[in-house]
Amino acid sequence: xxxxxxxxxxxxxxxxxxxxxxxxxxxxxxxxxxxxxxxxxxxxxxxxxxxxxxxxxxxxxxxxxxxxxxxxxxxxxxxxxxxxxxxxxxxxxxxxxxxxxxxxxxxxxxxxxxxxxxxxxxxxxxxxxxxxxxxxxxxxxxxxxxxxxxxxxxxxxxxxxxxxxxxxxxxxxxxxxxxxxxxxxxxxxxxxxxxxxxxxxxxxxxxxxxxxxxxxxxxxxxxxxxxxxxxxxxxxxxxxxxxxxxxxxxxxxxxxxxxxxxxxxxxxxxxxxxxxxxxxxxxxxxxxxxxxxxxxxxxxxxxxxxxxxxxxxxxxxxxxxxxxxxxxxxxxxxxxxxxxxxxxxxxxxxxxxxxxxxxxxxxxxxxxxxxxxxxxxxxxxxxxxxxxxxxxxxxxxxxxxxxxxxxxxxxxxxxxxxxxxxxxxxxxxxxxxxxxxxxxxxxxxxxxxxxxxxxxxxxx
Ligand SMILES: Cc1cc2nc3c(=O)[nH]c(=O)nc-3n(C[C@H](O)[C@H](O)[C@H](O)COP(=O)(O)OP(=O)(O)OC[C@H]3O[C@@H](n4cnc5c(N)ncnc54)[C@H](O)[C@@H]3O)c2cc1C
Numbered sequence: 001x002x003x004x005x006x007x008x009x010x011x012x013x014x015x016x017x018x019x020x021x022x023x024x025x026x027x028x029x030x031x032x033x034x035x036x037x038x039x040x041x042x043x044x045x046x047x048x049x050x051x052x053x054x055x056x057x058x059x060x061x062x063x064x065x066x067x068x069x070x071x072x073x074x075x076x077x078x079x080x081x082x083x084x085x086x087x088x089x090x091x092x093x094x095x096x097x098x099x100x101x102x103x104x105x106x107x108x109x110x111x112x113x114x115x116x117x118x119x120x121x122x123x124x125x126x127x128x129x130x131x132x133x134x135x136x137x138x139x140x141x142x143x144x145x146x147x148x149x150x151x152x153x154x155x156x157x158x159x160x161x162x163x164x165x166x167x168x169x170x171x172x173x174x175x176x177x178x179x180x181x182x183x184x185x186x187x188x189x190x191x192x193x194x195x196x197x198x199x200x201x202x203x204x205x206x207x208x209x210x211x212x213x214x215x216x217x218x219x220x221x222x223x224x225x226x227x228x229x230x231x232x233x234x235x236x237x238x239x240x241x242x243x244x245x246x247x248x249x250x251x252x253x254x255x256x257x258x259x260x261x262x263x264x265x266x267x268x269x270x271x272x273x274x275x276x277x278x279x280x281x282x283x284x285x286x287x288x289x290x291x292x293x294x295x296x297x298x299x300x301x302x303x304x305x306x307x308x309x310x311x312x313x314x315x316x317x318x319x320x321x322x323x324x325x326x327x328x329x330x331x332x333x334x335x336x337x338x339x340x341x342x343x344x345x346x347x348x349x350x351x352x353x354x355x356x357x358x359x360x361x362x363x364x365x366x367x368x369x370x371x372x373x374x375x376x377x378x379x380x381x382x383x384x385x386x387x388x389x390x391x392x393x394x395x396x397x398x399x400x401x402x403x404x405x406x407x408x409x410x411x412x413x414x415x416x417x418x419x420x421x422x423x424x425x426x427x428x429x430x431x432x433x434x435x436x437x438x439x440x441x442x443x444x445x446x447x448x449x450x451x452x453x454x455x456x457x458x459x460x
Contacts, residue, residue: 001121002030003028003130004108004130005028005132006132007030007114008029008030008031008134008135009032009135009273010114011031011033011037011038011039011098011101012040012041012317013039013137013305013317013321014321015321016038017321017325018324018325020101020107021321021325021329022107025329026106027106032111032112032114032124033109033110034114037094040140041317042093042097044159047089047090047093048089048162049179049182049183049346051085051086051089051090052082052086053186053347055085055086055190056185056187056348057348059075060189060348062075064385068385077190080165082190083164090162110127113272115273115274116134116273116274118277120300122134123274133301133328134278134301134302135302135304135324136280136301136302137304137317138268138269138273138307139306139307140266140267140269140306140307140312141266142157142159142262142267143262143267144262147233147234148235148245149236150235152235152237154242155262156262157261157263158263161261167190168192168257169241169257170192170193170195170241170258171184171192171194171257171258171259172197172242172259172261173194173196173263174260174261174264175196175197175264176196176198177198177203177205177206180196180198180263181196181215182346182347184219184224185347188223189222193223194224194225195224195227195255195257196219197227197230197244197246198226198229198230200228201228201229202228207353207357214388214389214408215347215351218347218348218349218388221388225255232245232247238256241259242258243255243256243257244257267285268286268307269307270286270287280296280297280298285309287307287308288303288309290308290310292335292336293324294308294320304317304324305317305320308320310336315343319339320336322334323335323336340354340355340420340423341354341355346413350409351406351408351413352415353404354419354423355403355420356403357404358392358394360404361403361404362456366396366398367396367398367456368394368397368403369394369396369453369454369455370393370394370454370457371393371450371452371453373449374389375388375408375442378409378442379440380410380440381409381410381442387409388408389409390406390409391405391446393419393446393449395453400429400430401428402422402429407442415442415443415446419432419446432447433450435447
């Protein structure tokens with residue numbers, strides 16, 4: 001049995017930094033990874049998809065050449081080169097994480113599947129490791145729901161998508177949320193016919209209705225087909241292709257295409273970890289139950305990142321690391337509940353989101369003020385020829401603090417931070433109105449926008 005001060009299972013977005021933090025403090029730490037270093041974000045999530053989104057954006061822009069005063073001739077997409085660019089970005093990052101960990105003094109890197117043997121021992125490659133502190137950062141994977149025909153047809157998910165170097169003729173994407181929407185727009189821009197099949201009555205159902213509607217308009221304008229209310233999805237083989245059965249309120253009951261991407265949610269990688277041997281409790285979906293400081297029910301075991309069900313993003317996983325590291329090394333008392341919801345949807349134009357949705361504000365029953373402004377009236381957006389979308393902000397009528405914002409438009413993923421930082425400062429929105437912003441930017445409109453705050457409608 002080999003003893004360490006700490007064991008980290010998984011090299012996702014929290015694990016490597018935590019291992020390095022222990023090592024820097026002179027503690028012996030082992031980090032175990034069973035697959036590629038860097039985990040989902042680096043290998044099958046953010047980095048490859050945003051690299052592909054960038055290719056799709058450039059291709060789309062080239063097709064719009066005439067609007068900007070140039071001509072290119074026919075724009076031909078070389079999907080193998082698009083993939084090679086993506087592969088390079090992922091490999092660079094994954095190798096960087098591995099080299100960093102292997103080059104860190106006091107850090108032992110082990111490749112293999114980790115499994116708890118007891119509350120303070122882990123087995124990997126038949127070797128038993130022991131530590132007083134164990135950190136689980138095992139992430140999540142694409143869910144495969146038990147739908148009729150699922151075992152009869154080949155389908156892709158975000159991981160297997162990384163290997164395709166051809167253009168599906170007609171791509172059916174099951175799931176109209178964040179992952180599905182990004183792939184839908186990018187493959188449409190690469191040249192596939194694309195249909196999104198969504199069970200719910202609208203796309204990205206967790207957003208406000210006006211956001212869902214605007215996103216739908218943006219992707220439909222590029223020729224993506226959207227089938228909503230697909231209550232009873234089934235899959236079947238068709239001559240040289242696949243069919244997705246949809247019980248829709250309107251339209252054909254079946255969509256026939258060449259390939260299917262399943263983008264219907266994630267499940268945590270916790271079932272093969274031997275958690276029972278350690279007595280670590282999970283919820284009914286397999287997420288590890290943690291307290292506000294990310295400790296499990298077993299003292300000495302923490303769970304960080306997607307596997308604890310408290311985030312689902314790279315930045316939430318990294319923030320988990322910051323919380324745990326500050327609490328352990330700096331005697332701080334940081335808590336998950338102190339963080340403000342923030343994320344982006346990387347279609348073009350992107351959606352930057354922070355804080356509460358309108359629906360959540362309404363549900364909270366508080367008195368609020370709100371404003372909404374079309375991107376078409378933002379000078380910078382107009383100059384760039386990217387005027388789709390809108391910005392909207394909600395503030396508390398009494399405290400004047402910002403409650404939430406949705407910036408759907410060019411630069412929306414960046415502009416939202418103007419609001420997010422003020423929210424963390426717990427400052428009133430009026431401080432933004434005293435700030436001088438740079439012209440011409442999208443962010444410069446935020447102070448002007450706030451002048452238009454009106455009582456928040458109490459009903460939709
Ligand atoms: C298509 C897609 C696009 C995304 N885009 C974004 C985005 O733009 N922005 C964003 O913020 N988030 C995005 N995400 C989400 C983001 O990728 C994840 O939230 C993030 O990677 C989670 O990190 P993590 O630290 O929880 O674990 P992961 O990155 O999933 O890493 C877990 C690691 O643990 C390893 N592991 C698992 N079990 C074991 C075991 N028993 N033994 C040893 N090793 C094990 C795995 O191999 C993996 O390497 C995207 C996700 C997807 C699927």
